[in-house]
Amino acid sequence: MPSDLTSLVHWILFLPLGAAALSALFLRRAGTLAAWLSTGTAFAIAGLSLLLLGQGSDVTWHVELARFGGVSLGFGYLIDANARLMLFVVSFVAAWIHLFSVGYMKEDPARGRFFAGLSIFMFSILGIVVADNLLMTFIYWELVGFSSYMLIAHYFDKDFAVAASKKAFIVNRVGDLGFILGIAMCLSLYGTLDFTALRDHAAAAKTIPVAVGALLMCGFLGKSAQFPLHVWLTDAMAGPTPVSALIHAATMVAAGVYFMARVSFLLAPDVLQFIAISGAGMAALAGLCALAQTDIKKSLAYSTLAHLGIMGCAIGLGRPDLALMHMAMHAFFKATLFLGAGSVIHGCHHEQDMRKMGGLLKKMPLTAATFIAATLSNCAVPFLAGWYSKDAIIEAAYHGGHVAIFAFLALAALATCLYSGRMLRLVFLGEANSEAAAHAHESPWTMTLPLVVLGLVYSVAGGFLASTLLPAGALQPIKPALDALAFHLTAPSTLVGLFSLVVGLFGALKFYGTVRGADALQVVSPRTYHLLEHRWMDGLYRWYVDAVQRRIAELVAFLDLLLINGVAVRWLGGGVPAVLGFLTGRSFHRGQTRAYGLWIVVGCLLLVWFLLAR
Amino acid sequence: MENTTLAHHLILAGLLFVLGLTGVLMRRNLLVVYMCLELMLAAATLALVAFSRFNRTMDGAVLVFFVITVAAAEVAVGLALIVALFRKRGTVRSDELTTLRD
Numbered sequence: 001m002p003s004d005l006t007s008l009v010h011w012i013l014f015l016p017l018g019a020a021a022l023s024a025l026f027l028r029r030a031g032t033l034a035a036w037l038s039t040g041t042a043f044a045i046a047g048l049s050l051l052l053l054g055q056g057s058d059v060t061w062h063v064e065l066a067r068f069g070g071v072s073l074g075f076g077y078l079i080d081a082n083a084r085l086m087l088f089v090v091s092f093v094a095a096w097i098h099l100f101s102v103g104y105m106k107e108d109p110a111r112g113r114f115f116a117g118l119s120i121f122m123f124s125i126l127g128i129v130v131a132d133n134l135l136m137t138f139i140y141w142e143l144v145g146f147s148s149y150m151l152i153a154h155y156f157d158k159d160f161a162v163a164a165s166k167k168a169f170i171v172n173r174v175g176d177l178g179f180i181l182g183i184a185m186c187l188s189l190y191g192t193l194d195f196t197a198l199r200d201h202a203a204a205a206k207t208i209p210v211a212v213g214a215l216l217m218c219g220f221l222g223k224s225a226q227f228p229l230h231v232w233l234t235d236a237m238a239g240p241t242p243v244s245a246l247i248h249a250a251t252m253v254a255a256g257v258y259f260m261a262r263v264s265f266l267l268a269p270d271v272l273q274f275i276a277i278s279g280a281g282m283a284a285l286a287g288l289c290a291l292a293q294t295d296i297k298k299s300l301a302y303s304t305l306a307h308l309g310i311m312g313c314a315i316g317l318g319r320p321d322l323a324l325m326h327m328a329m330h331a332f333f334k335a336t337l338f339l340g341a342g343s344v345i346h347g348c349h350h351e352q353d354m355r356k357m358g359g360l361l362k363k364m365p366l367t368a369a370t371f372i373a374a375t376l377s378n379c380a381v382p383f384l385a386g387w388y389s390k391d392a393i394i395e396a397a398y399h400g401g402h403v404a405i406f407a408f409l410a411l412a413a414l415a416t417c418l419y420s421g422r423m424l425r426l427v428f429l430g431e432a433n434s435e436a437a438a439h440a441h442e443s444p445w446t447m448t449l450p451l452v453v454l455g456l457v458y459s460v461a462g463g464f465l466a467s468t469l470l471p472a473g474a475l476q477p478i479k480p481a482l483d484a485l486a487f488h489l490t491a492p493s494t495l496v497g498l499f500s501l502v503v504g505l506f507g508a509l510k511f512y513g514t515v516r517g518a519d520a521l522q523v524v525s526p527r528t529y530h531l532l533e534h535r536w537m538d539g540l541y542r543w544y545v546d547a548v549q550r551r552i553a554e555l556v557a558f559l560d561l562l563l564i565n566g567v568a569v570r571w572l573g574g575g576v577p578a579v580l581g582f583l584t585g586r587s588f589h590r591g592q593t594r595a596y597g598l599w600i601v602v603g604c605l606l607l608v609w610f611l612l613a614r
Numbered sequence: 615m616e617n618t619t620l621a622h623h624l625i626l627a628g629l630l631f632v633l634g635l636t637g638v639l640m641r642r643n644l645l646v647v648y649m650c651l652e653l654m655l656a657a658a659t660l661a662l663v664a665f666s667r668f669n670r671t672m673d674g675a676v677l678v679f680f681v682i683t684v685a686a687a688e689v690a691v692g693l694a695l696i697v698a699l700f701r702k703r704g705t706v707r708s709d710e711l712t713t714l715r716d
Contacts (some may be wrong), residue, residue: 597639
């Protein structure tokens with residue numbers, strides 16, 4: 001029944017587009033209606049995706065849009081096991097985040113725009129998942145960039161939100177430049193952009209040029225916020241919290257990982273090596289930087305960076321299956337963490353500084369319980385969702401024989417436990433450190449229900465549910481990873497995990513309990529803290545733009561002024577009339593339009609004569 | 615009609631074009647200049663449709679429809695400009711509009 005499944009994919013892809021168009025065109029003033037329309041659509045997509053996941057069969061469908069010589073450009077679907085898993089994860093997480101947004105954005109006057117943005121984002125990300133060629137992927141890729149830009153700048157009257165959205169957009173463009181060059185290179189080398197055809201070409205060829213993989217990787221570096229293009233992600237927290245949860249934790253940043261898994265056959269060993277090392281390095285760095293953020297969302301953003309680094313590392317190790325598995329697990333618990341943070345922020349009357357929170361365990365029990373569960377999953381406590389994937393990747397790094405990568409990942413694991421412990425201690429334990437935290441209240445059901453569903457059900461029991469409840473065959477892509485867990489208990493990854501868990505989590509809980517209303521590390525060692533605040537990367541970029549890029553731009557501007565503006569325009573355009581005016585003894589510029597018209601005609605005639613005379 | 619060839623059409627188009635051009639260069643009233651400009655455009659479209667006719671394809675003829683449509687819109691803009699100019703400067707004589715010199 002391929003035709004039935006194809007229409008299913010049509011529905012999945014175009015429902016959100018319809019919802020977005022409807023909201024943007026007609027429901028700008030009817031925020032509540034737009035909110036429920038968008039949420040209903042999201043749940044419908046989640047249901048359809050689950051149906052598709054249950055079917056367990058591949059879908060391919062293609063229509064040609066244009067043909068240039070031997071090159072065919074088309075629109076189509078390529079649904080394989082990875083795509084089904086990704087579809088399900090994205091749509092399921094997104095549906096609950098939509099529901100959460102209904103509560104979170106209740107007071108916002110621009111809800112119509114917000115939910116239209118969420119829906120257009122859904123369309124774009126689902127497009128990336130189902131697309132069957134590089135060109136369509138790129139188009140959806142840019143749409144994702146656009147919707148991310150739009151949603152980060154939701155509070156467009158705030159300067160920092162505008163700056164953050166611009167930063168996200170521009171940094172992504174840098175990566176996308178490489179991406180589009182990579183597409184062009186694929187086209188010139190293989191004459192096709194189709195994933196299936198490309199795979200055949202890659203299988204037939206002995207070696208893949210490094211440049212192809214390296215250029216395509218640039219897109220991944222930008223979208224998945226990998227080093228050195230990771231700087232936009234933490235600033236993107238200027239958007240509303242559900243946006244951070246949906247786009248900047250669960251789905252959009254995972255698009256890069258998914259894309260790399262999709263074109264993994266085009267990645268040369270050198271490229272993989274680079275991704276592995278930079279991913280592991282960033283995981284460690286970002287994990288440590290999460291320790292020095294006072295804003296709860298920023299701290300979570302660094303945690304996302306760390307996990308993206310781990311996923312990138314898995315790709316680089318040649319295990320895209322593990323990367324996708326971690327992506328799926330991470331999507332669940334990180335969405336929960338962000339939504340929990342949103343609930344906390346909402347409850348504390350929009351206080352985001354963790355130092356001013358505290359003691360929320362009693363005031364917001366549901367939020368606290370889900371947040372803690374997700375945090376433990378984040379720390380890879382055995383038998384929780386994060387443990388399955390993260391430890392499998394650390395294990396793969398160990399067996400891959402890369403000492404540096406393994407060391408970085410171990411450091412990242414330790415850092416994860418440290419910042420998780422810090423977050424729990426500062427936000428939920430101890431005493432309230434501000435008026436806002438003292439008067440915190442639990443959030444409404446639209447906000448807590450998604451937390452409970454995503455958090456308790458999926459973060460905690462993700463691994464078990466995945467292997468028992470979901471239809472057989474649905475987990476094909478992560479099957480090897482699950483099997484790999486058989487040797488877990490004596491493995492190095494388990495030792496690393498347990499060590500960091502005990503030392504990190506309990507150490508942090510103890511350490512951050514020593515100081516009240518401030519950050520213990522900042523008090524003990526301000527210099528370390530400042531280093532970890534991670535301002536230097538922005539400084540580095542600023543230096544680069546000021547000292548290098550601006551110099552080049554100035555040089556080009558000078559050449560433009562000299563050659564085009566000076567010689568070509570001023571000298572030719574100004575010199576000729578001056579000579580003619582001198583010869584005829586009259587001023588040439590007298591403002592007579594008829595005279596100018598005459599000279600235009602003379603010029604045209606001269607040109608025609610010149611062309612014909614050759 | 616059987617004896618008309620492409621050359622006939624092109625000569626007619628050329629004559630129209632030169633007529634328009636002469637008007638643009640000689641006349642001082644901007645309204646008339648503008649009409650002459652339109653005449654030049656009409657000459658060009660005539661040549662286009664003639665080529666299309668004698669090449670036995672409809673492409674040029676179809677394109678001409680678009681040209682005419684766009685030209686109609688452009689006329690509206692041009693006339694509005696002339697009206698605005700008259701309101702501001704009180705004249706539409708091109709030899710009295712010489713601020714381009716300054």
